[in-house]
Amino acid sequence: MKPNAAYRALARVDAYVNRAYTARWNPLYHSGAIAVALLLVLIGTGVYLLFFYRLGAPYESVAAINGQAWSGRWIRGLHRFASDATLIAVAVHAFRMYAQRRSWGPRALAWISGVALVGLVLLSGWSGYILVWDAHAQLLATEIARLLDAVPVFSEPLSRSFSGEYEVPNAFFFITLFLHIALPLSIGLLIWVHVARVARPVLLPARPVLWGVAGTLALIAVVWPLPMERAADLLHMPEAVGIDGFFSFWVPITRGLSPWPVWVAVLAITLLALAVPWLTRPRLQPLSAPATVNERACTGCEQCVRDCPYDAIEMIARTDGRDGSVAKVRSELCTSCGICVGSCPPMAIGPGGVTARDQLAEVRAFIAAETLTEDNVVIVGCAWSAARVEAERHGARLLTVPCVGAMHTSTVELLLRGGAGGVLVVGCPEHDGRTREGVTWTAQRLFQGRRADLKARADARRVRLVQANVGECARLHDAVLAFGADIDALNNLSEEERIDLVGMCRSNGSRRSEAGR
Amino acid sequence: MKVGWILCSAAAALAIAALARAPWIPAGHEQAWLRFSWRMNLVATEACRPRTDAELAELPVHMRTPEVCTSDLADYFLVLRIDTASADTVALVRGGVKGDRPLFVLEERRIRPGTHDVQVELVRAAAARTVLASLDTRITVRSGEIVLITLDRDGDRLMVRSADDVRAGGTSAAAGQPNRRDHDDDAEHRAETREQRGPAAQRKHFR
Numbered sequence: 001m002k003p004n005a006a007y008r009a010l011a012r013v014d015a016y017v018n019r020a021y022t023a024r025w026n027p028l029y030h031s032g033a034i035a036v037a038l039l040l041v042l043i044g045t046g047v048y049l050l051f052f053y054r055l056g057a058p059y060e061s062v063a064a065i066n067g068q069a070w071s072g073r074w075i076r077g078l079h080r081f082a083s084d085a086t087l088i089a090v091a092v093h094a095f096r097m098y099a100q101r102r103s104w105g106p107r108a109l110a111w112i113s114g115v116a117l118v119g120l121v122l123l124s125g126w127s128g129y130i131l132v133w134d135a136h137a138q139l140l141a142t143e144i145a146r147l148l149d150a151v152p153v154f155s156e157p158l159s160r161s162f163s164g165e166y167e168v169p170n171a172f173f174f175i176t177l178f179l180h181i182a183l184p185l186s187i188g189l190l191i192w193v194h195v196a197r198v199a200r201p202v203l204l205p206a207r208p209v210l211w212g213v214a215g216t217l218a219l220i221a222v223v224w225p226l227p228m229e230r231a232a233d234l235l236h237m238p239e240a241v242g243i244d245g246f247f248s249f250w251v252p253i254t255r256g257l258s259p260w261p262v263w264v265a266v267l268a269i270t271l272l273a274l275a276v277p278w279l280t281r282p283r284l285q286p287l288s289a290p291a292t293v294n295e296r297a298c299t300g301c302e303q304c305v306r307d308c309p310y311d312a313i314e315m316i317a318r319t320d321g322r323d324g325s326v327a328k329v330r331s332e333l334c335t336s337c338g339i340c341v342g343s344c345p346p347m348a349i350g351p352g353g354v355t356a357r358d359q360l361a362e363v364r365a366f367i368a369a370e371t372l373t374e375d376n377v378v379i380v381g382c383a384w385s386a387a388r389v390e391a392e393r394h395g396a397r398l399l400t401v402p403c404v405g406a407m408h409t410s411t412v413e414l415l416l417r418g419g420a421g422g423v424l425v426v427g428c429p430e431h432d433g434r435t436r437e438g439v440t441w442t443a444q445r446l447f448q449g450r451r452a453d454l455k456a457r458a459d460a461r462r463v464r465l466v467q468a469n470v471g472e473c474a475r476l477h478d479a480v481l482a483f484g485a486d487i488d489a490l491n492n493l494s495e496e497e498r499i500d501l502v503g504m505c506r507s508n509g510s511r512r513s514e515a516g517r
Numbered sequence: 518m519k520v521g522w523i524l525c526s527a528a529a530a531l532a533i534a535a536l537a538r539a540p541w542i543p544a545g546h547e548q549a550w551l552r553f554s555w556r557m558n559l560v561a562t563e564a565c566r567p568r569t570d571a572e573l574a575e576l577p578v579h580m581r582t583p584e585v586c587t588s589d590l591a592d593y594f595l596v597l598r599i600d601t602a603s604a605d606t607v608a609l610v611r612g613g614v615k616g617d618r619p620l621f622v623l624e625e626r627r628i629r630p631g632t633h634d635v636q637v638e639l640v641r642a643a644a645a646r647t648v649l650a651s652l653d654t655r656i657t658v659r660s661g662e663i664v665l666i667t668l669d670r671d672g673d674r675l676m677v678r679s680a681d682d683v684r685a686g687g688t689s690a691a692a693g694q695p696n697r698r699d700h701d702d703d704a705e706h707r708a709e710t711r712e713q714r715g716p717a718a719q720r721k722h723f724r
Contacts, residue, residue, distance in 0.1 A: 019521060020521035020522045020524070020525045025522075081534060084536065085533055139543065152614065156556070156612060156619075156621055157612075157621050160554055160556065160621055160623050163665065164665050164678070165554045165665060216526045216529070216530045217530060221534075224531075227538065233680060235552075235662065235664075235678070236661055236662060236680050237543060237546045237661045238543055239661055240540060240541070240542045241540075241541055242538035243538075244536070244539070245537065246533075246537070249539075251541075252541055255544065
């Protein structure tokens with residue numbers, strides 16, 4: 001199955017950003033964690049602003065904060081820019097999950113809670129803008145009130161609060177401030193639900209990314225501080241006002257419309273967003289069944305429990321009369337990603353049709369169909385990776401696997417034993433795996449002795465892992481050429497020089513460490 | 518690459534900072550506005566009669582109230598005339614699902630900046646049409662300004678407020694002064710609502 005247009009577009013953007021930041025520090029890969037980190041920045045800066053905010057004089061107190069040249073001005077700017085950046089990070093994160101089809105099945109909970117999180121972030125942002133009570137707040141408040149008045153919920157029209165008949169009461173700002181503080185607490189709780197079905201959730205980005213994002217926003221807040229808009233005047237229509245293009249982009253659009261089309265649009269967008277898990281599910285593929293365990297072959301080593309990205313495997317007492325425990329897959333949590341396939345040395349676990357034994361059968365068929373020689377490099381990759389494009393453009397020998405993260409290392413060994421000069425495994429970038437940690441585990445299995453590791457009898461110098469998405473075909477092609485040259489050089493060595501001493505030492509070392517565990 | 522990420526980060530930060538203060542000119546700022554806004558209690562007409570012995574006998578003991586009442590709420594209208602235009606009658610909708618909540622007025626009219634003659638009548642249409650309050654005044658508005666016409670706290674006269682009045686901490690005395698006819702009508706209206714004729718007779722009261 002070829003990747004969809006959204007995924008291809010995303011991969012192209014990722015490729016450009018990777019050139020600037022490298023795949024390791026690409027902020028787009030850390031979008032979800034960046035959103036959480038920015039929430040912490042918002043809480044920190046918000047607490048400072050809270051010390052100086054006065055309900056009785058909202059505009060004047062914010063103006064006073066803005067007058068603090070050494071602290072308040074840039075902290076207020078950082079608070080505002082961080083909220084905008086949060087919205088961008090959330091949008092990027094949501095689009096990534098959609099494009100990579102990571103929203104259906106057991107992941108639907110994360111998607112739906114994510115939609116709710118977006119709503120809470122918007123509400124929290126709007127309440128913050130209204131607290132300033134400047135011309136922007138006036139436009140935002142009157143527009144929200146106008147829209148809410150169309151829904152027969154409130155006994156009195158909210159718009160009358162902003163008619164200028166009397167001063168906006170302190171109670172209004174108290175309620176708004178309460179919402180502005182309470183909503184982030186709800187966001188915290190919902191984030192917990194959001195990651196509830198994920199093992200080892202990454203809630204904060206790598207430090208360079210974290211400090212890079214926060215530092216850049218702080219710097220721009222210092223260099224280009226936010227101006228104060230005119231104070232709200234309910235008996236005067238603002239002539240020109242600076243609005244927040246992220247949270248208030250809709251105000252210029254809806255002001256000319258009657259409320260009901262706006263509500264219909266909001267409802268339609270919300271329903272569409274909530275329906276994404278169901279809309280994307282049938283298009284993915286004939287769905288794999290959840291993984292199953294062959295109890296007779298399972299040794300109870302617990303590696304699959306450690307590797308599963310969704311905490312879907314647990315250990316239970318054996319039922320076949322033998323001592324010890326055996327892995328059991330909780331099918332309601334299993335996404336059929338197949339990561340467990342690569343983690344099991346005796347090949348005892350995996351979704352139906354893509355078990356390690358199925359993979360070996362496919363490799364045998366591949367070897368039988370291809371005439372492999374020592375000069376040949378076989379590329380192993382999934383249909384979503386750049387490997388497919390490399391094969392189409394340059395005629396490389398390609399073995400397609402459902403996911404590199406789910407690939408058992410025995411397939412690589414079998415390819416080498418089948419005559420291939422080298423095996424180039426093409427996986428997703430490390431922080432952007434469609435099966436989360438899959439490619440990380442594969443790298444460790446191939447080169448660092450993680451179970452199920454590549455055995456010492458396979459020459460690790462003839463194996464290479466390249467992390468390239470479908471937008472990085474040129475980089476992959478360069479890697480293929482370089483690897484081909486290395487294989488040629490290896491083939492030209494004498495029999496004695498060909499002995500992989502480093503690999504043997506590594507293998508012995510990993511065996512010793514396993515014995516020590 | 519180092520230059521690349523610095524440029525990308527700077528561009529992203531500048532884009533965020535620029536969009537955080539996106540300039541926008543709201544449509545209609547070059548116009549002026551006339552806004553009518555107030556809240557008023559409704560006058561309900563309640564007709565009560567004693568229950569007959571037969572009716573009382575049919576009811577359970579705990580439901581035997583001596584009277585049975587039906588109430589009727591009047592309809593309210595706002596009649597606006599700006600300069601020489603023909604009168605614009607706006608039906609005012611009562612608040613609440615049952616329409617028994619206080620009546621809220623919030624109407625806006627876009628007008629050209631300048632001087633305008635404004636006539637406003639608040640009308641109650643029950644058995645007879647009663648003008649509860651009226652205003653006949655001349656206002657001068659600047660572009661972007663909103664002139665508010667509202668009912669005073671006692672609910673018996675319409676008055677004009679502008680941004681200048683609010684800044685000065687009051688209402689425009691000249692513009693807000695109702696004419697003689699208003700006072701007469703209101704006095705009559707108050708007298709009417711205070712009318713009490715005993716439990717079995719028709720009476721009116723505030724909701």
